[in-house]
Amino acid sequence: MTPEKDNSKLTFPQFDVVSDMSDHHFLGRDPTHCAGNRFLRAISKEWRILQENLPESIFVRVPETRSELLRAAIIGAAQTPYHDALFFFDIALTPNYPNEPPMVHYLSHGHRVNPNLYSNGTVCLSLLNTWIGHPSENWNPKQSTLLQVLLSIQSLVLNGKPYYNEPGTVRFWTKKSSEYYSQDVFLLTCKTTINLIWNPPTNFKPLINHHFRQRANAILAACDAYANGRVKVGFHGCDAAAPPSFKIRPIFQMNIKIVYANLVSEFQRIEASVPPGGERLVVIRTNKPKGIFRRMIKNMRCFGIEEEK
Structure with missing residues (x-):
């Protein structure tokens, strides 16, 4: 069928x-x-x-x-x-x-x-x-x-x-480690979404395109909420009592900004209704990155992405 x-x-x-x-x-x-x-x-x-x-x-x-x-x-x-x-x-x-x-x-x-x-x-x-x-x-x-x-x-x-x-993580159990891992997982999940739109498995392209047309705005809103620490990864769309992030790493914010721009491009390609002016993720930094993160953020200009002050 x-x-x-x-x-x-x-x-x-x-x-x-x-x-x-x-x-x-x-x-x-x-x-x-x-x-x-x-x-x-x-x-x-x-x-x-x-x-x-x-x-x-x-x-x-x-x-x-x-x-x-x-x-x-x-x-x-x-x-x-x-x-x-x-x-x-x-x-x-x-x-x-x-x-x-x-x-x-x-x-x-x-x-x-x-x-x-x-x-x-x-x-x-x-x-x-x-x-x-x-x-x-x-x-x-x-x-x-x-x-x-x-x-x-x-x-x-x-x-x-x-x-x-992961076997053995109970011995090194910390809420911070778990949250950091979930941030990385969400980032990879967004990359997987981009890959699926680009290269859909046979017979599933209609489902993939329809699914992400329906959920594009929710995914983009989650990127914004997680990058700015308003809510822990996984809790976007929950009630107001959802816990805020323990800590947002500059490397996570940098990578989300890049992935966000690619997500918007792919969502637009499948004719998802993306809000006008939503092509760029605004990240509010509460701490100034140091060392390697400062250099990495500086290099973001090669992607056409500027750092917010």
Whole structure:
């Protein structure tokens, strides 16, 4: 089914079968194991579960000639550094499925937005048996499903405090470290958004463009709020009691200014309604940067970006 769009609404089903997915990460794997009755029954069961239970924040596509392959898009949840963004995962069911978990590859665009999502696409998750967890958290052939995998990525990986997903960070637990990490994650998430608009995965361009047309202003407003420390990363759009930032680093402000300008350019390219005069992010500095940060901010002029006083 081809997605259709009018002036106000995009019709993009949560689950659908498509004719082309030539850029799928696992396309080169041998598909001959898909012909067995046992395997076909397992696939049919998974499809039915996805069709009936996918939440509005997750979309799945399956190529019609390769039923063992899937691609999922997950919308980042509110009150996380991933809010309003899209994250894509390529999935392959192995010959031993469901006795072993599916293979999952994150479409990273070279960015590591989480300790469990590597820039090479590796996804570390107990449910996938790619991380050593409690036995009850590992893949169970009799109970585990693809839907559980997607929901686990959304809730356990793309969470509100990704800093603590890194093994061993509990020993060095500080609110400042966690907030700094979330600032970096938000920045990489914005870069991922730019990459997705430039190079959308096959069959998802209509969703990507519609999604960011709807959320462009919220993302730009969040950049402003976070860069100026009015609210902690992840809390833009929450009530007035949302906590302000612990501290904003000059390097974060500098990078957000650059990314903001690129976001505006890409949002305008997909005809998002960006407020007039909103091409430039105004950052109010409460402390004068020193040393290397002063030199870096000076070099921002090569991007056509001036520092506010």
